[in-house]
Amino acid sequence: MSLHLEIVTPERTVFSGPVGNVYMPGSNGEMGVLEGHAALITALEPGELRYEQGGQIHTLAVGSGFAEITQQRVNLLTDMALGEDEIDEAQAEEAMKRAQEKLAKISHSDDAEDLSHLRATIAKSMAQLNLKRRMH
């Protein structure tokens, strides 16, 4: 049996099916997963996710979230998962700009949650832009 990958966002199930391998942006750097991996739960950073299916490599820009890895499954929870053709460059830039402006304004306040939320937005936009630009 091969590795089963499931990618779910709050809006929909993005992908569910057997894959050859998965590379994901873990909190301790990029990690690759093959079948038979030790059970592991990791936090995900916004970045790039790659998986190989039928000899083809697919790439997605993902937001922060979690991955639960067992021997035969990878369950991936994230707040964003976009393929290259789904990314709107202008929109991502816009979102990043807005978040940066806000960040500059509130950096003195001590609301840690807001702060981390804004940072996550920026990182997410960056991930989208990086992927989009590299593909062109």
Place this chain on the structure above:
Amino acid sequence: MANLRDIRRRIKSVKNTAQITRAMQLVAAAKMKKAQDQALAGRDYAELLNKVLSNLESNFEDDVHPLLRTREGGKELILVISTDKGLCGALNTNLGRKILSEKPEADIVTVGRKLRVQLGKAKYHLVADHEVRDPVPFSQARPIAKQLTNLFLEGEYSRISIAFTRFISTLTQEPVIVPLLPISHESIGKVNEVEGGDDEIVEGAGAGADYLFEPSPMGVLDALLPLYINFQVYQMLLESRASEHSARMVAMKAATDNANKFIKELTLEYNKVRQAAITSELLEITTAMKAME
């Protein structure tokens, strides 16, 4: 027998009512579609999150994290999710009744005006009130979840539950009260059941496996638990919204149908009265003619 003008007036007023309820029905139907899609789409995520968390939870002792800790004593707090507007059948009444009978001694945080007013009258202590736009944005679930978490951590409340109307289908909605905090195996299981998902909490190598954690067990828990709470609140807001629009659609459809039936009856009555009037007029004329001969 009622006179012609009265009946005509009544028909007109019933027609107006039917027009209004029909418009509301159409609006609710459009919103319902969106809300249902949103609620159903969120279930996958909620389910997977529950699964991960319940696998994870079995790896830990109860008191490893304050959000997992069960405390004795203390009060109970309920987040009550009702609607802002009425005209949605027995939705709020049913939920209100359930709260009154099952949790007579709790404090409440509310979303939605209807039950806030009603439970206020029933002498529940209102801790806070939130307003949520339609359609529900995720960003509005965060402050609610944050407040609930803080109230729990401050120690005044030892249990926090959510009362909402679970969406089953357009015709069926069910009022339920589910525990949210402290997060325990039991509460995760219950919520899972509520999501209507398959009961595959235990799956393959998942449950009972010794997980490695990156960056660290505490790091994962610190990030995962707040996300879980946020998402639960969000999902239940979505469920309530889907229930609300469905219930309103159905209620308004019933109202429109009733009004149309009533119009038919009145029209029949109207025609009968008119026919009777014509007959009696004819009768008078012929009698008069006979008398003249």
